[in-house]
Amino acid sequence: MDQKKIGSFLKELRKEKGLTQEQLAELMYVSDRTVSRWETGSNLPSLDILIRISDYYNVELSEILDGERKSGKMNKELEETVLKVADYSNDEKMKMMKKLHIFSWIGVVSFLIYLALDVTGLAGQGITEAIASFCSGLSLGMLITAVLYTSNSIYKIKAFKKRLLGKK
Template sequence: MDTIKIGNFLRKLRKDKQLTQEQLAEQLNVSRRTISRWETGSNLPDLDLLIELSDFYQIELIDMLNGQTQCDREESIEESYKKIAQYTAEEKKVTLQAYHVLFVIGCLIFSVYFIMEWIHFDNSPIVDFIEGFCLGGSFGLLVLGAIVTSSKWKNICSFFQSNPK
C-alpha cells in the first residue's frame, strides 16, 4: 500500500473541498498534526476514520486505499476487498506488536520482583519500594496491554488526539 500516494490523495480531496487541515481536524475530532501525518504519508487513518473520510468526501473506500478515484483505475471487487482486508490486517499487526512489547516489559519487571523476593533482601524502605514498584508496574502493564488490544484503545487515542494540551 502506497502511503505517500494515499496521503497526496487525501490532501487533494481536502483542498478540493477548500478546507484547511485545522477545519478538517475539527470535523473528524482529531488534531491538525494527525491530518498532516496522513497527508505526508507518515501515518494512515484507522479504518473507522477512513470510512468517515470516504463518507465526508463522498467517494468509495477503495478509492481512498488506492489513492485515486474509480475513473482512474480498473479493478475488480475481489481486489478491492483484498486491499481493505490488507489494511485491517496491518492495523491489527501494529496493535499486536504494541501488546507484545508491553508483555515483554511486564515480564521483565515481574522477573525483577520475583528475584528480589527469592533472594530475601532486608526489608528496608528502598527494597520495599522497588518490590512494590515492580509488582505494580508489571500488573499495570498487563492491564495496559489488555486495554491496547481491546476496541476501547482507539476511542482513548482519538480522545487525546482531539483534546491537545
C-alpha cells in the same frame, strides 16, 4: 499501497472541500498533526477513520486506498464486508480498552491500599506487611499490564504463546 499517493489524494480531497487541516482534524476527532502525517504519507488513518473520510468526501474506500478517483463503483457486497471488518475492529478496541480500564483501576486501588498501610506505619507489621507487599506487587503488575496493552506488545506475547503451544 502507495502511502504518499494516498496522502496526496487525501490532501486533494480536503482542498476540494475548502478545509484546513485543523478543520478536518476536528471533524475526524484527531490532531491537525495527524492529518498532516496522513497527507505526507508518513502515516495512514485507521480503517474506521478511512470509512468516515470516504463518507465525508463521498468517495469510495477503494479510491482512497488506490490514491485516485475511479469511474466504476465499488461492489456493494465488498463495501458491506469492509464495514463489518471496521465494526469488528472497533469492537475489539472497545474490549481491549475495557480490560485496560479495569486493570488500571485495580492498580490504583491496590496502590492506595499500599499507600494507606505505609503512611499509617502498618506496612511493616505482621499480616498487614503481607497485604502491603501484595498490593505493591499488584499495582506494579497492573502498571506493566497497562503498558503492554497500550504498546500493542500484548499481541506479540499472545502470538508467541500460540507458537509455543503449537496453536493456530
